[in-house]
Amino acid sequence: MLSIILLSVSGLANLFLGFLRSNRVLLPAVMLVLAVVLAINLIGFDTGQLADWNASPYFAGMLTFDRYAQVFTTVMVLTVLLLLPFSQKFVQDGNPNLAEFYSIMLFSLVGAIMMVSYNNVLVLFLGIETLSIAMYVLAGSDKSNLRSNESALKYFLMGSFATGILLFGIALIYGATRTFDLAQMGVAVRALPAADPGMTPMLYIGILLMLIGIGFKISAAPFHFWTPDVYEGAPTVFTAFMSTVVKTAGVAGFFKLLTIAFGGDTSGFWLPTLTAMLVLTLLIGNVGAVAQTNAKRMLAYSSISHAGYLMLALVALNSETLSKTAIFFYSLAYSLSTVVSFGVLALVHDQRQRDDYDSLNGLAKTNPLLAFAMTVSMLSLAGIPLTGGFFGKFQLLSAATAEGYIGLVVFALVMSAIGIYYYLRPIIAMYMKPAEEGTAAPVPVTMLQSAVLVVLVGLIVLMGVAPGLFDGFLA
Amino acid sequence: MLTALLLILPVVAALLLHFVRGSAARALALGASLLELALAVYAAFQFNGVYSQTNPTLELKYHWLESAGIAFHIGMDGLSYLLVLLTAFLVPLILLASFRHNYDNPSAFYALVLFMQTGLIGVFVALDAFVFYFFWEVALIPIYFLAGVWGGERRVPVTLKFFLYTVIGSLLMLAGFVYLYYMTGVNGAMRSSDLDAFYNLTLSTQEQSWVFLLIFAAFAIKMPLWPLHSWQPDTYEQAPAPASMLLSGIMLKMGIYGTLRWLMPIVPQGMSVHVGWIMVLAVIGIIYGAIIAIRQRDVKRLIAFSSLSHVGLMIAGMFTLTDKGLQGTVIQMLAHGVNVVGMFFIADVIERRTGTRQIAELGGLTRRTPLLTVCFLVILLGTVALPLTNGFVGEFLLLMGVYQFNPWLGAVAGLTIIFGAVYLLRMFQRVMLGPDSSFSETITDLTGSELAVLVPLVLMVFWIGLFPGTFMHISEPAVNKLLVLINR
Numbered sequence: 036m037l038s039i040i041l042l043s044v045s046g047l048a049n050l051f052l053g054f055l056r057s058n059r060v061l062l063p064a065v066m067l068v069l070a071v072v073l074a075i076n077l078i079g080f081d082t083g084q085l086a087d088w089n090a091s092p093y094f095a096g097m098l099t100f101d102r103y104a105q106v107f108t109t110v111m112v113l114t115v116l117l118l119l120p121f122s123q124k125f126v127q128d129g130n131p132n133l134a135e136f137y138s139i140m141l142f143s144l145v146g147a148i149m150m151v152s153y154n155n156v157l158v159l160f161l162g163i164e165t166l167s168i169a170m171y172v173l174a175g176s177d178k179s180n181l182r183s184n185e186s187a188l189k190y191f192l193m194g195s196f197a198t199g200i201l202l203f204g205i206a207l208i209y210g211a212t213r214t215f216d217l218a219q220m221g222v223a224v225r226a227l228p229a230a231d232p233g234m235t236p237m238l239y240i241g242i243l244l245m246l247i248g249i250g251f252k253i254s255a256a257p258f259h260f261w262t263p264d265v266y267e268g269a270p271t272v273f274t275a276f277m278s279t280v281v282k283t284a285g286v287a288g289f290f291k292l293l294t295i296a297f298g299g300d301t302s303g304f305w306l307p308t309l310t311a312m313l314v315l316t317l318l319i320g321n322v323g324a325v326a327q328t329n330a331k332r333m334l335a336y337s338s339i340s341h342a343g344y345l346m347l348a349l350v351a352l353n354s355e356t357l358s359k360t361a362i363f364f365y366s367l368a369y370s371l372s373t374v375v376s377f378g379v380l381a382l383v384h385d386q387r388q389r390d391d392y393d394s395l396n397g398l399a400k401t402n403p404l405l406a407f408a409m410t411v412s413m414l415s416l417a418g419i420p421l422t423g424g425f426f427g428k429f430q431l432l433s434a435a436t437a438e439g440y441i442g443l444v445v446f447a448l449v450m451s452a453i454g455i456y457y458y459l460r461p462i463i464a465m466y467m468k469p470a471e472e473g474t475a476a477p478v479p480v481t482m483l484q485s486a487v488l489v490v491l492v493g494l495i496v497l498m499g500v501a502p503g504l505f506d507g508f509l510a
Numbered sequence: 511m512l513t514a515l516l517l518i519l520p521v522v523a524a525l526l527l528h529f530v531r532g533s534a535a536r537a538l539a540l541g542a543s544l545l546e547l548a549l550a551v552y553a554a555f556q557f558n559g560v561y562s563q564t565n566p567t568l569e570l571k572y573h574w575l576e577s578a579g580i581a582f583h584i585g586m587d588g589l590s591y592l593l594v595l596l597t598a599f600l601v602p603l604i605l606l607a608s609f610r611h612n613y614d615n616p617s618a619f620y621a622l623v624l625f626m627q628t629g630l631i632g633v634f635v636a637l638d639a640f641v642f643y644f645f646w647e648v649a650l651i652p653i654y655f656l657a658g659v660w661g662g663e664r665r666v667p668v669t670l671k672f673f674l675y676t677v678i679g680s681l682l683m684l685a686g687f688v689y690l691y692y693m694t695g696v697n698g699a700m701r702s703s704d705l706d707a708f709y710n711l712t713l714s715t716q717e718q719s720w721v722f723l724l725i726f727a728a729f730a731i732k733m734p735l736w737p738l739h740s741w742q743p744d745t746y747e748q749a750p751a752p753a754s755m756l757l758s759g760i761m762l763k764m765g766i767y768g769t770l771r772w773l774m775p776i777v778p779q780g781m782s783v784h785v786g787w788i789m790v791l792a793v794i795g796i797i798y799g800a801i802i803a804i805r806q807r808d809v810k811r812l813i814a815f816s817s818l819s820h821v822g823l824m825i826a827g828m829f830t831l832t833d834k835g836l837q838g839t840v841i842q843m844l845a846h847g848v849n850v851v852g853m854f855f856i857a858d859v860i861e862r863r864t865g866t867r868q869i870a871e872l873g874g875l876t877r878r879t880p881l882l883t884v885c886f887l888v889i890l891l892g893t894v895a896l897p898l899t900n901g902f903v904g905e906f907l908l909l910m911g912v913y914q915f916n917p918w919l920g921a922v923a924g925l926t927i928i929f930g931a932v933y934l935l936r937m938f939q940r941v942m943l944g945p946d947s948s949f950s951e952t953i954t955d956l957t958g959s960e961l962a963v964l965v966p967l968v969l970m971v972f973w974i975g976l977f978p979g980t981f982m983h984i985s986e987p988a989v990n991k992l993l994v995l996i997n998r
Contacts (some may be wrong), residue, residue, distance in 0.1 A: 360577070419677075420647040426575070429640070429688070433578065433701075436692040444688065448681040455677045459670060467658050467666050502575045 036093055036100050038072045038108050039145050039152075046141035053134025062119060062126055065137045069116040076109040096216065097155040104152035106363055106508050107287045111147050114279045114370040115140065120487045121378040122272045124385050136176060140276065143169030147284035151291070156205050156215045159288055163201065163252060166281060167194050173273040174265055186268025193251070193261045201248025207241030210234075220296045228300075242297055242305050246312070249292075253285035253342045256315040263323070266335035271384055274331065275377035278338040279370040286345045286362055294352050302352070310350055314446065316343035321453040330380055331390045333457055334373070337416060340454065341369050347431045347447060351438040359509045361430035367505070368415055368423030368498055375412035375491050376461075378484070379405050386478045395461050397470025401477040406465040408488045415495050417458040418451050423498025512553050513584050513635050514570050516594065519546050520601075521628040524621040531617060536609055539620035543602040546627070550598035553591065554984070569637070579695075579702040583638040588988035592840060592981060593634040593760075593767055596847045599970070600759050601627045603963045607855050608752040610862070610959065613660055619752075622652040626756055633764050639687045639703040642772060643680070646728075646764065650676055653756060657749035668741075668748040675741040679728035686724030690776065693717075708776045709995060718780025725773055726784070732765030733821050735788070736795030746814035751858035754810065758817050759851040763843045766824055770836070775995035785829050789915070792829065793923050795822030800929030804936070809857045809867045812937055816893065816930065817850050823926050826919070827908030831996055833989060835911025840985045842904025845892065845974050849901060852889035852967040856882070859960060860941065864949045869937060874946035879955045883942055885964040890938055892971040894931045900974035 045068040052061055092099045119140075125133050146165025153159040171194060175187025209215060211234045212223035228235050251258040266274045297305060320340025327333040345365060348358040380390050382405065387394045399406035415424035428451065432444050480488075498505055523542030527535055556568060569585030586594060605623060613619045629652065632645025650673070658669040690708050695701030713721070731738045746754045774781055799819030806812035824842050827835040859882065860875070861867050876883045888899070895901035905927060913920030956964065974981065 414651070419651065420644040421651070425644075425647075429684075430578070432684075432688050433691065436688050437695075441689065445682075445685050448685050452674070452678040452681050455674060456670075459673060463658070463666055463670065466655065503573055506575055506577050 036098065037075055038112070039148055041068065041072050041075075042141050042145050042148070046138045046145070049134055049138045049141065053138075058126060058129065058133045061133055061137055062123065065141065066116060066119055068141070069112055069119070073109065073112045073116060076105055076112065092154055094158075097158045098149070098152050099154045100152050102509065103287075103291070103359065104148070107151040107283060107366070108148050110363065110367050110370060111144060111151075111280045111283055113367075114283070114374060115144055115276065117371070117487055117491055118272065118275050118279070118374045118378070120481070120483045121275070121374075121381045123481055123484065124381070132176065136173065139169045139172055143173075143276075144280065147280050150284040150288035153288065153291070154217050156208070156217065156220065156292075156296075159292065160202060160205060162284070162288070163249075164198060166284065167198065167252070170194075170273075170277055170281065173276065174269040176273065177270050180268070182268035183270065184268075186265045189261050189268075190265045197248050197251035197258065200244050200251075204241045204244030204246075204248060207237050207244065211238035211241060217292070217295045221298065224297060224301050225299050239304055242301075243308065245292070246305060246308060249285060249289050250312060253282050253289065253345070254339050255312050255342050255346060256319040256339065257312075259316065259319060259339045259342075262339055263332050263335040266338070267329065267332050271331065271377050271381035271390070274335075275374055275381075278334070278377070279373050282338065282342060282345070283366040283370060286342070286349070286366065290349055290352065290358065290362055293349055294355060298352065306350065309346065310443070313343055313346040313350060313443070316340070316346060317447060317450045321450045321457075324457045325453060327457070329391045330395065330461055331377075333392075333460070334376055334380070337454070337457070338373070340450065341365075341416070343450070344428065344431055344447060345369075347435045347440075347443065350440060350443070351434040354434050354437045356509065357430070357434040357437055360506075361427070361434045363509055364423070364430050364498075364502070364505060365427035368427040368495065371491055371495050371498075372412040372415040372422070372424060375408050375488065375495070376416070378488065378491075379409045379412075382478050382480060382484065386476070392460050392464045393468075393471060395464040396468040397475070398465040398478070400470060401475065402480065404485060404488060405478060405480065408492050409465060410462050411492045411495055413458040413462055415499070417455050419455075421496065421499045423495045423502075425499055426502040427498075511570065512549065512556060513568050513586055516546065516549055516553070516598075516631055517584070517628055517635070519549065520624040520631075524624040524628075527617045527621040527624070535617040535620060536605075539605050539624060540602060540609075542624060543598075543605055543627070547598040547602060550595050553586070553594070571637075574638075574641070579700050579704075580640050581638055581702075581704060582641055583704055584632075584635040584641065585637050586635050587991070588985040589767070589770060589840060589992070590634045590988075592844060592985055593763055594631050596763070596844055597627060597630050597634070597760050599966075600755070600847060600851055603851065603855075603966060604752045604755045604759070606959060606963045607755065607858065608750075611750070611752075613750070619656070619660060622656050623752065623756065626652040626656070630760050630764070634767060637705045639691065639705070639708060639772070642768075643684060643687060646683075646768075647677075647680060649761065649764065650680075653749075653753060653761065656753040656756070657745060660750045660753070662748040662750075664744070665748045668744045672741045672745040675731050675738070676728075679731035682724045683728035686721045689721055689724070705771075708772075711776065713777065713780070715779045715783065718777035719783045720780070722773065722777045722780040722784060725777075726769070726788075729765040729768045729773065732768070733762055733825060734765070734818070735825055736791055736798055736818070736822065739795070739799075739818050742818060743811050743814040746817075746854075747808065747810050751854055751861075754854045755851045758814070758854065759847045762817070762821060763847065766821075766828065766839060766843060769828065770839070770992060774831070775992055778996045778998065785831075788829050789826055789912075789919060792822045792825035793912075793919050795819065796826070796923055796926045797929070798822075800926060800933065803933040804929070806933075807869050809860070809869060809937065809941065810854070812869075812933065813850065813853045813857060816853075816933065817846070819926055819930065820846055820850075820893070823905060823908050823912075823923055826923055827911045830911040830915040831993070832911045832914060833993055834907045834914070836989045836992060837982055837985065838904050838907025838911055840989065841974065841978055841982055842901075842908060844981060845900035845904045845971075848967055848970045848974070849889055849893045852885075852964065852971075853893060855960075855963055855967075856886050856889065859956070863953050869940050872941045872947055872949065873944040874942075874950040875953050876942045877950060878953050881956045881961065885956070885968055886938065886942060888968045888971055889964075890934050892975070894934050895927050898972070898975045900971045900978075902975060903978040 146162045149162030171191040177183035254262040324336035348361045415422035418424045418428040571583040574582040629649030636642035691703045694707045799815045803815035828839040892899040895905040
């Protein structure tokens with residue numbers, strides 16, 4: 036709760052900071068707030084206590100800040116903290132809307148935290164909306180760029196439809212179970228087929244509609260069509276925000292919903308649907324990424340495919356601890372790697388004004404650090420050992436194996452073999468192709484950005500070499 | 511502790527190389543690799559042959575991912591030790607070979623070679639499936655960059671093919687390991703990926719057969735088993751000479767070692783279902799490699815196909831599951847490592863002097879190069895498996911094993927020696943003897959640093975050839991234990 040309060044208040048305060056003549060103070064101020072929030076959450080880990088030092092629910096049981104919420108809040112706050120330095124370009128350009136950007140990011144983070152700490156389906160909806168509306172604005176924040184406008188419009192139109200569907204689903208489920216509370220809903224849903232068979236179709240339609248709504252938010256196929264265009268058009272820093280925080284919050288929130296409210300016998304009804312979505316998501320994400328020539332679009336498809344991998348844990352939700360841990364580990368590794376890859380692309384884009392593969396040519400010569408960081412991030416996304424991505428993938432696979440989904444596991448592995456192909460393409464461009472004419476100058480990187488890249492790479496490798504350090508938070 | 515030291519030393523040196531340039535980098539790289547060799551030799555005295563709990567010097571275990579039952583468990587038995595020794599012996603020579611080239615950013619090159627050494631040694635000492643898988647992939651990353659950044663004209667598509675081939679194999683292996691790992695916990699026990707836990711599994715033949723196929727995919731690609739070899743000649747040809755040496759000298763042994771350690775004893779019944787067709791493919795590989803080698807015009811490609819042919823014999827011998835076959839495989843792994851590295855080095859020596867690898871453009875090189883000729887001939891005869899050289903011991907045992915398994919296959923496999931003599935001696939004749947070429951008068955003999963690479967190799971050709979007992983003695987208990995596990 037403390038995280039939500041701090042972030043909301045500082046978001047508001049930040050708007051007023053925008054009145055200052057110089058906007059140089061904004062970035063350090065926002066980073067400081069995030070660091071404080073991160074520290075609060077981390078202290079909770081140490082003492083074995085919750086971030087707020089008590090687990091009692093807030094607002095008449097609508098929010099609970101338990102271990103689960105705390106862990107995912109930490110992941111998301113850390114991601115945003117490490118992502119922010121790549122927005123220094125806005126500061127240098129003297130962007131007049133800088134304060135608003137940062138405030139909107141903080142507000143959307145609040146939405147994301149609500150999505151992992153909700154105890155009531157309405158709060159889930161509120162969180163999703165807080166997050167999404169902020170993202171619509173950020174996607175279109177590059178006002179003079181046609182692509183950015185297109186991106187915002189597409190995201191908004193499709194997103195509001197999805198929200199409507201989600202809300203419709205919630206309404207139907209409420210009609211069937213007469214409650215919004217997650218735990219009570221779980222009890223009612225399990226009892227319903229026996230107690231009131233006439234209501235079951237309504238419940239099932241409601242569940243399906245919710246699957247669609249949340250599937251859209253985490254860009255699961257077949258509700259992924261917006262992703263490549265929106266990711267490509269939005270300013271790269273905000274794309275990174277979208278593909279990390281939104282996905283983590285979406286999957287973690289989804290997992291909570293599925294286990295508590297729709298678990299048990301009911302899962303027999305929606306599991307085949309979810310499995311089909313998973314297979315489709317992995318297929319479309321990986322095959323789609325192969326065909327791309329633009330690194331940013333490739334990462335968009337890759338983010339679709341990662342939604343697919345994460346859904347393995349949703350499908351295997353009966354091994355609850357395994358799945359939870361897997362989602363945590365995977366989303367952390369994925370977020371860190373994604374921040375690196377989009378961060379490097381943003382820096383390269385700032386100088387070279389393009390983000391196809393060829394814009395990375397010869398980067399290893401001009402910017403060894405950027406090239407190395409990008410390489411580690413690509414290997415991590417591909418799930419190669421020595422990086423966190425490998426142990427993330429391993430935990431997802433072992434959760435799925437423990438539930439007997441051997442076929443799915445083999446399919447996911449075949450898909451990640453395809454993944455290797457497109458993750459190697461940036462590496463080939465950086466290390467094995469000569470720089471193109473006019474791009475021989477090094478990409479300017481600030482001290483802060485270099486330091487953050489080193490921290491990010493260090494964390495990714497640490498997760499791959501000493502995974503034990505990140506183990507057991509959710510046991 | 512010693513095992514851990516063997517793992518850590520190269521990677522530390524690789525990191526330090528980031529900070530030094532020029533001749534200091536060479537000294538550091540070579541020094542580290544020689545220290546590693548000294549450690550590996552020292553390990554021989556600390557060592558009782560079979561890995562077990564009673565020998566903490568060479569075994570090490572600590573929690574890696576405790577909640578999942580994965581431990582960082584490493585240790586050595588005779589089999590692992592011989593391959594660690596081979597790695598430690600070859601890497602200094604490979605580094606010496608790379609000093610002669612003016613590579614861009616040489617520090618990074620040496621660092622990658624040393625990093626690769628850690629990966630390779632890790633594969634050979636791993637006693638936990640995920641540690642094994644971890645190092646298996648770790649070894650792949652540096653060689654990909656070595657071949658991809660410093661390689662020849664067509665390096666980008668060729669290395670991409672190599673990487674994809676290997677990773678697809680590895681992912682299938684991962685699926686197999688995840689399944690075995692899952693099965694260790696099926697009776698409510700704590701899941702574990704330890705080698706011993708895998709040995710204690712009781713799976714149905716059906717399950718074993720599937721797991722065998724999944725895991726063998728990775729090993730068969732790495733070895734490579736015909737027809738999965740198509741990445742190999744291109745990669746050997748395009749990679750810079752030191753990378754070809756690493757690939758053929760050490761890396762392909764990962765596949766054979768993996769089969770011996772992680773496949774045969776874990777799924778013996780599943781394996782026996784498949785032995786038949788693997789033997790046939792292996793023998794096809796022997797003949798196929800040899801016939802293609804005869805037709806090659808490029809020295810490096812010829813060596814690549816000859817390697818394919820020799821590996822085919824190792825695979826066939828290994829799957830006979832007799833003590834002769836297994837011991838032959840072990841000794842032949844050492845011999846092949848020594849010989850193929852020597853062959854690639856000599857190809858590189860000739861290419862650097864003449865600027866070509868085309869057999870047709872070479873000829874009559876012996877007159878001015880007595881030392882080169884002698885070294886070349888010794889290593890060549892080792893590869894041909896002439897008695898008293900290293901190739902003979904291994905191939906003799908292997909052929910005997912194959913013959914016991916099936917006389918017809920044995921007879922066909924025996925052609926490897928005849929064919930080998932044909933293509934290798936023909937190459938020697940055309941390159942070194944034969945009518946003079948434009949290089950006959952200008953070519954210079956071996957320099958001191960080149961001798962420093964070749965002399966140890968030549969000595970090793972004779973040592974393994976004359977006193978194979980030194981090495982077979984070390985691997986014998988391990989092989990016996992392996993046979994017990996296979997026949998249980």
